[in-house]
Amino acid sequence: MTLDPKDWDAFRTSAHAMLDASIDKLANAAEGRVWTPLPEAEKANIQANLPIQGVSHDVMQKQLESFLPYGVGNTHPRFFGWVHGAGAPSGLMAEIAAAAMNVNAGGRDHVAPVVERQVIEWSAEIMGLPADTSGLIVSGTSMATIIALKVARDQAMNTAQGQLVGYTSTQTHSCAAQAFDILGLGRDHLRKIACNDALEIDVHALQTAITADKAAGFVPFLIVGTAGAVNMGAIDDLEGLAEIAKAEGLWLHIDGAFGATAVIGEHARARLTGLSRADSLAFDFHKWLQVNYDAGCVLIRDEAAHRGSFSDRPEYLHGSERGLAGGAFWAVDYGPELSRGFRALKVWAHMKEHGVEALAAVIDRNIEQAQYLENLVKASPKLEMLAPVPLNICCFRYKFDGDNDALNEEIVVQLQESGIAVPSTTIINGQLAIRVNLTNHRTKESDLDMLVEAVLRIGGELT
Ligand SMILES: Cc1ncc(COP(=O)(O)O)c(C=O)c1O
Missing domain, CATH: 1.20.1340 (dopa decarboxylase, N-terminal domain)
Structure with missing residues (x-):
């Protein structure tokens, strides 16, 4: 058979x-x-x-x-929900090749580790990290965060005794608290620091919290900064965080799920210089870089620390100088998975086929489109902005004297159900916002015109 x-x-x-x-x-x-x-x-x-x-x-x-x-629906130009990349047709060919090879990319000497290591090197170069930066291609930023925070925790536990605590902002994605939970650190030990008006972490409040925790006998070990917060795209003061981390001897992890990749473009680069000072960085290829789902990346500056947290090869996984059990890079030494597919291939092929210039142009265009949408909202007396637009996300709502949250929630559902557009919702300063995220290389300005027209029409019908 x-x-x-x-x-x-x-x-x-x-x-x-x-x-x-x-x-x-x-x-x-x-x-x-x-x-x-x-x-x-x-x-x-x-x-x-x-x-x-x-x-x-x-x-x-x-x-x-x-x-x-x-x-x-995220292949469509009017998909604006959550943070979904649109993918690219080129992904089909790499996926076919990967399916035909059916490799297990956990280790050994074949094409997959060479491709994966190259993608990691390119990623480090993009982010301004040293060429020998360690890393792994993973399912997404959530997994990347677990890996990075385990390395940070293990390093801290080598030297410190007592309850470890970390710090992040109230705008940070829930995957950081989840990593704390999974790693046995406890969600409450990731302190949520208040944000300023731009919804960036308040660095003074951060410093105060660290000092207070130390005085109370806790052991601060980690700062999680965000480059592109999920709600509205805020970029923390990464250089400021790096200074505090250096002064306090803390590990700096940056969640750059989509925002970090904007460093390849012109518009946000100046605000992302601090990426190069991270001890670890998590980001996705499947979001703003338009690689097909799923593909994320963790970068860890200290290779020995990374390897030390995961490498534990029993006799049946021993490497050798020659033969198939050779090979310098075994992914199993850098993460919790042994069997894994050839995810790196579609990333390598996508970057090779399109080149950084074209990917950067997509990112910069989306940033311009977010500002275009902000201007449309500001020009309409029926609409109001709920947050600044630092990057590629525009949060606004239809003005209404009654139950405003319920109205705007209904507008979003009707937009989705009618098939016209897919924004999502979020809460900004206690108010429900129509949230339009632009990580889509197919979106045109006319798609945003159509969205605003539909919001105004549905809002008018409902009020
Ligand atoms: C800022 C941020 N961090 C983390 C994540 C989680 O990433 P993933 O869905 O790839 O696990 C997201 C997802 O949208 C995000 O926007």
Whole structure:
């Protein structure tokens, strides 16, 4: 019994049909609805009995093709929700190659570790970190944060005794507190420091908190700064944080999930120089760099510290000088996963195919578009801004004397359900905002015009 096709020609025909359908989807990404909920009939197709007998390639191809319209919608130019990248057609080819090779990229001497290490070197160069910076390609910033904070914790535990505490702002993504929880540090021991009016961490309040914790017998070990906060894109004073970390002997981790990648462009670069002073940095390729899901990265300045936190190879994983068990970079030495796919390939291929210049142009254009949208909002007497626009996120609302939060929530749901656009919501200073995030290389200014028109129309109908 083999699982290879009985008829390779028939398989080839089905696979080509799948590729054609996928290319058609991407070539027409700007057409039609943004989000389309999965119809009941499709759901029933999925929720079938355990398949005992299989189906032909042809049947499976048609089934897979029928799923294509029912994703999140982030390939569409009017997807503005949360922080989702739009991906790129080039990802298809790398994914096909990776599927054909079916490598386990946990270690050993083959193409995957060489590609992965190259992506890490490029990433370090982009962020201004030394060429020998350590790192790993992971599923996303959440996993990258767990890895980075484990290294930081282990380093602190080498020298300090007592309850470790870390510091971050109230705007930091929840993955930092979750990492504290997973690492057994306790969520409460990640202190949430207040922000200034720009929603950046208040560095004076941070200094005060560190001093108070020390006086109370706690052991400060970490500052988590944010380059591009999830709610509205604030960039902390990274240089200021680096100064405090240096003076206090703390580890500086930066969550740069999407914002750090803006360092390749012109508009935000000057505010991101502090990235190069991080001890560790987490960011994503699948957000603003437009690599297909999923691909994130953790960079750790101190390779020995990184390796020391994860490398523990038993006899069945011993490396060798020669043969397949050779190879200098084994991913298993730098993270918790042994078996892992060839995620780095699509990142390497994407960066090679498009080049940093084109990726930077996308980022700068999105920053300009966020300002364009801010101007549209300010020009409309029915709308008001709820937060500054430091980067690529615009938070605003429809003005209403009644239950404003409920109204704006309903506007967002109607935008999504009508298929016109997908913004998300967030809370800024206690008020619900329509949140428009621009990490999309397909968005045009006319898409933002259409969004504002729809908000005004729906808001008018509801009030
Ligand atoms: C600032 C920030 N940090 C962390 C994350 C989590 O990243 P991921 O979803 O790749 O795990 C996000 C996700 O949007 C984010 O915006």
